[in-house]
Amino acid sequence: MxxxxxxxxxxxxxxxxxxxxxxxxxxxxxxxxxxxxxxxxxxxxxxxxxxxxxxxxxxxxxxxxxxxxxxxxxxxxxxxxxxxxxxxxxxxxxxxxxxxxxxxxxxxxxxxxxxxxxxxxxxxxxxxxxxxxxxxxxxxxxxxxxxxxxxxxxxxxxxxxxxxxxxxxxxxxxxxxxxxxxxxxxxxxxxxxxxxxxxxxxxxxxxxxxxxxxxVVLPPSCDGYTYLLVSCGSGHEDATSSFASVAQDMQDAADAFGVAQLRDISMGQYVNDIGRVRAEYGDLVALRGLAFFEEFRLVQRRVEALRRDDAQSFVYLTNRSSIVSAEHLQNVGFPGDHEDAMVTLALCQRVLAELTVPVDGTLCGSARIHGGGFGGTIQVVVPNDKVEPFVERIESLLGTGACMLVKLxxxxxxxxxxxx
Structure with missing residues (x-):
C-alpha cells in the first residue's frame, strides 16, 4: 500500500x-x-x-x-x-x-x-x-x-x-x-x-x-480486457433500506441455523435443511441465504482463475455471478415500474451478445450489477478490441456519457x- x-x-x-x-x-x-x-x-x-x-x-x-x-x-x-x-x-x-x-x-x-x-x-x-x-x-x-x-x-x-x-x-x-x-x-x-x-x-x-x-496480482491475460461501469440512470443513494434488507435477510438465514454467520455452515448443510428457513422466514430469505454460498464459491473459483492466468474463465464466472445476483439475491432493481438497473443490465448483456463471435454462445465479456445493487452502475468487462463498438452501441441506447472507463x-x- x-x-x-x-x-x-x-x-x-x-x-x-x-x-x-x-x-x-x-x-x-x-x-x-x-x-x-x-x-x-x-x-x-x-x-x-x-x-x-x-x-x-x-x-x-x-x-x-x-x-x-x-x-x-x-x-x-x-x-x-x-x-x-x-x-x-x-x-x-x-x-x-x-x-x-x-x-x-x-x-x-x-x-x-x-x-x-x-x-x-x-x-x-x-x-x-x-x-x-x-x-x-x-x-x-x-x-x-x-x-x-x-x-x-x-x-x-x-x-x-x-x-x-x-x-x-x-x-x-x-x-x-x-x-x-x-x-x-x-x-x-x-x-x-x-x-x-x-x-x-x-x-x-x-x-x-x-x-x-x-x-492480488492481475495476470497478463487481464491486460486484454477493459473495465467499464455503465450508468443505470439512477443512483442508489436512497436504497439504504434495501441494502439493509439484504443484510438482515442473510442474517435471518444464519439465525435459522443457530450460527453467527452463514460462513459457519456448509452449502450442503444449508441446502439440505433450507426448508427450515422457508418455513420461518419465507422464500426471499431462503434465496438470499443460498446466494451467499453460490457467490462464495464463485469468488474462490475466480481467485483460482487469476492464479492460473485465465481471464476468460474469470469473465465466464462473473456472468454466473450476475445470474446469482438477479435470481437469488434479487438486488438488481426494485420490482415494478422503476427497473433502471435491470434494463441496463439486460442491454449490456444484449450488446455483448451482438459483439460475440458465435462459437459456443459464451459472451465475449461480462456484465453484472455493481456493488450493493439497486441502481448505480453495471460492471462490464469487455475485450479491448470490442470497447469502442460496445461504448458506441450502449450510449446510442442509454445516452452519451453512460459509460465510464475505470482503471484498477x-x-x-x-x-x-x-x-x-
Whole structure:
C-alpha cells in the first residue's frame, strides 16, 4: 500500500495544513459477502476524493464539499460526539462519527476547515461515502499531529495509539462505526478497507471486523480486457433500506441455523435443511441465504482463475455471478415500474451478445450489477478490441456519457502534502 507521509510530520505536534486523498473502490467479485464472513476481491480505482485541511481559530470542524454544500460540527458542544437521529443519512453524521471515533482514540481535535473536491460520482457504487469518511478521518488525525502509516501484521492497536499512529485498518474500523452508528447504514467493512488499502486485494471476512487481507496480482491475460461501469440512470443513494434488507435477510438465514454467520455452515448443510428457513422466514430469505454460498464459491473459483492466468474463465464466472445476483439475491432493481438497473443490465448483456463471435454462445465479456445493487452502475468487462463498438452501441441506447472507463489498482490513502 502506498502512503506518502510528509518528511517533517513528527510523531507529535500539530500542523497547520495537510492534503489527503482517498480513492473510490470497485467490487470485482463477491457481492454481499462481507457481512456473512465471505470473501471479496476489490480494487481501488482512478477516481479520488481530495481534502485540503486548514487549522483555524474557531471551535468548529467545517466541511465544504464542492458541489454538495457545507456542514459543520461544534467542538465546544458537550454533546458533540453523540449520534443524532435527525442527522441520519446526512453528510454531517459522517463527519461527527469520524470526529467522535478519533477523539475516543486520543486525537486532540482542532477547529479547522476541510475543503473537499471529488471526481468519484455519487451513487455509482464506487463507495464515495467510504472514501469521504476516510478522507475526513485521515485529515483530522494528520492536523492533530498523528501519523498515517502502512498496515503491519503483528502490531497491536494499543502500540500504534501510544505512538500516535493510525493505519488504514484502524481508519476503516472507525469509518465503519461512523457509517453504521451515525449515518444509519448497516454496511460491512469491505468498502472502507478497499478504499483505504488501495491496489487490488482479496479480503477474507471469516473475522468480519479484522479480515485477512492479501494482495492480488492481475495476470497478463487481464491486460486484454477493459473495465467499464455503465450508468443505470439512477443512483442508489436512497436504497439504504434495501441494502439493509439484504443484510438482515442473510442474517435471518444464519439465525435459522443457530450460527453467527452463514460462513459457519456448509452449502450442503444449508441446502439440505433450507426448508427450515422457508418455513420461518419465507422464500426471499431462503434465496438470499443460498446466494451467499453460490457467490462464495464463485469468488474462490475466480481467485483460482487469476492464479492460473485465465481471464476468460474469470469473465465466464462473473456472468454466473450476475445470474446469482438477479435470481437469488434479487438486488438488481426494485420490482415494478422503476427497473433502471435491470434494463441496463439486460442491454449490456444484449450488446455483448451482438459483439460475440458465435462459437459456443459464451459472451465475449461480462456484465453484472455493481456493488450493493439497486441502481448505480453495471460492471462490464469487455475485450479491448470490442470497447469502442460496445461504448458506441450502449450510449446510442442509454445516452452519451453512460459509460465510464475505470482503471484498477490505484493507491489507497495518501497524505500528499503538509505545511508546518
Amino acid at each position: 502506498d502512503i506518502v507521509s510528509p518528511e517533517h510530520h513528527q510523531a507529535s505536534g500539530f500542523i497547520d495544513h495537510c492534503r489527503v486523498s482517498v480513492p473510490g473502490r470497485t467490487e470485482v467479485a463477491g457481492n454481499h459477502q462481507d457481512h456473512q464472513g465471505g470473501c471479496v476481491i476489490a480494487s481501488a480505482v482512478d477516481r479520488r476524493i481530495v481534502c485540503d485541511a486548514y487549522v483555524d481559530a474557531g471551535s468548529r470542524i467545517r466541511v465544504r464539499s464542492y458541489g454538495h454544500g457545507e456542514c459543520s460540527i461544534n467542538l465546544a458542544d458537550p454533546n458533540c460526539w453523540t449520534s443524532r437521529a435527525s442527522e441520519r443519512n446526512t453528510t454531517v453524521s459522517l463527519v461527527r462519527g469520524m470526529a467522535a471515533q478519533l477523539m475516543q482514540q486520543g486525537v486532540e481535535l482542532q477547529g479547522c476547515t476541510l475543503d473537499i473536491h471529488s471526481d468519484i460520482p455519487p451513487g455509482a457504487g464506487l463507495s464515495s461515502s467510504a472514501a469521504f469518511e476516510l478522507c475526513v478521518g485521515a485529515a483530522l488525525a494528520a492536523i492533530g499531529g498523528w501519523r498515517i502509516i502502512a498496515h503491519r501484521d503483528g502490531v497491536s492497536l494499543e502500540d500504534d495509539i501510544r505512538e500516535k499512529r493510525l493505519t488504514p485498518l484502524h481508519l476503516s474500523q472507525m469509518a465503519l462505526h461512523a457509517e453504521r452508528a451515525f449515518f444509519g447504514k448497516p454496511c460491512g467493512i469491505m468498502d472502507q478497507i478497499a478504499c483505504a488499502f488501495g491496489g487490488v486485494i482479496l479480503m477474507d471476512f471469516a473475522n468480519r471486523v479484522n479480515p485477512a487481507i492479501s494482495k 489498482g490505484a493507491p489507497g490513502i495518501r497524505v500528499e502534502s503538509a505545511a508546518a
